[in-house]
Amino acid sequence: MKLGRLLEWMVRHGRLLSIVMLVIMAGLVIADLLIEPAYRRYVWDGIGGFGAIYGFVSCILIIVVSKALGYALLYKPEDYYEEETADD
């Protein structure tokens, strides 16, 4: 059960690991700003950190749009399909 203990250690040091992760993320963006892009096919190929912006914006958009669709139209109670089957 060593694996379990390792995971618990990681959870206990969650804050530290988050900071490490944020540093890595900042490093990636800086690296992307400095390294010459491999392609110049599209407008965004030249923007350093485009992947980071696009990933973050995509994530927020996906959650907001999907949840909005859910509340407006798609979400149904869990017994939605059952109520009518019951009187068969």
Add this chain to the structure above:
Amino acid sequence: MIEWIHPSLVLIVGSLLLAFLKGRLRQAWMLILPVIVLLLILGLEPGLYGQFSFLGLELTAGRVDRLSLVFAYVFGIILLVGAIYALHVNDRIQHVAAFCYAASALGVVFAGDLVTLYVFWELMVITSVWLIWRRQNPVSYAAGMRYLLVHALGGVLLLAGVVVYYASTGSIAFDQIQIGGPAFWLILIAFLINAAVPPLHAWLADAYPESTVTGAIFLSALTTKTAVYTLIRGYPGTEILVWLGAIMALYGVVYAVLANDIRRLLAYHIISQVGYMVAGVGMGTLLALNGAASHAFTHILYKALLFMGAGAVIHMTGKAKLTELGGIYKYMPWTFVLYMVGAFSISAFPLFSGFVSKTMVVEAAAADYRPVIFLMLLCASAGTFLHTGLKLPWFTFMGPDSGLRPKEAPLNMLIAMGIAAFLCIFIGVYPAALYAILPGPVDYNAYTTGHVLKELQLLLFTGLGFFLLLKHVGGEAKISADTDWFYRKGGRRLVGWIGELIVGINRRTRTRVSELLAAQAERVDRKHGRDGKLARSWPTGSMAMWTAVLLAALLLFGIR
């Protein structure tokens, strides 16, 4: 010396033996048979085998080429992995069904003509439905029935397409469908149903989460991927598929946000991932087709791994909803870590298998100059990590403690997951092994600085978004209506409406007829009744008077 043995035949005959074995013998045979089949597949050389004439049709049961082989290899692998995962299950019907289902899928990828293809296509349906029904509850029975009906429709469309194709070309060979008209569309729609392309996809997210824990592994691997194979074979470069694929990749992501059942979330991500393959088929370039085939290969392995992880949780806790799970990583650490290998693979993290195949399709879109498709696929990548890599594991294994204290999954389950996880990492670290078996020559390197940098930024900043919105992304105790609404609710309402229509017409007709009859009866009564005109006695008195009047007139004017 027998030159050719069809692996499907071996598997079907072998699985019949399985029906009579019990206990350890059953378990042993469940391991030996897939190994035999896998070795048989690995030993196949390209060529045409098993050709024979039936009712005047030239059939080819065994077309072996690089395209059919890449699918056959991974089907063989997943058969063995799935068998190990299901080793503890004491349900022979389920095992026989799973093995025959795998045999049918192999039959489809080796089919050299449309008639053989059709036969195995239908066999896939009637074998796979048992993997849903053997969950043995009313919900899975109903879901299985809907699954059967949708695929029955698909089968009929395929048969109709094959007949029209034969009538207009005189050939039943299964190659790229070159003719236009109804044959093209009928066969395409049949393939799209099995590939779960919206709006024809609802059967998948409806039925897979209701299947047995072990049956889901086979389901997730076989049906949609045989459809991807037939699309690569029959419809490369069909423009509409590019858009259908990209829409599909995002469609699955949206529904995964709303999903609460862990296997339903994974099912929607099958749809999303198959979207990349369908888009790749539509682009039709060498890079895109190789990308579609390689993504099918890696997808089968990591998706099976994810379903095995989710299945292990359901098997050990009896719970399947995010709202009822949480905090069990301490009790099922191996399941958690192995699941995460699948999650990193599907999310296309560098050094995991999805990275070397998914980026191929995305790169093909960029190289083919399709900026909108490129951005859509990139956005779906972020969504994939968001759900399969963050939302599901967070609310299942981490997150708020649900109070569940399950034991670790059984050893056979962990071994099966371990094999799949090993292959996911192996392909990610050493993609040349996968590229070597792809249908076409590969001139692509996933591990350029640009690719790695872009992908890591995309994924890690998706993660940032997730943790910022953590309060809003959890599961909700609701279900989401999908296009199956049209036959589950809409169909029911239509039947109800038609029923009411018939009742109404019946009632109105009866009322009208009885009104008519009553009116008629009244008329008869008026004429023939007691006081009716025709029933009255002759008025003889008045006649005598009129006779007198007549005679008086004669007297006055006539007789002069």
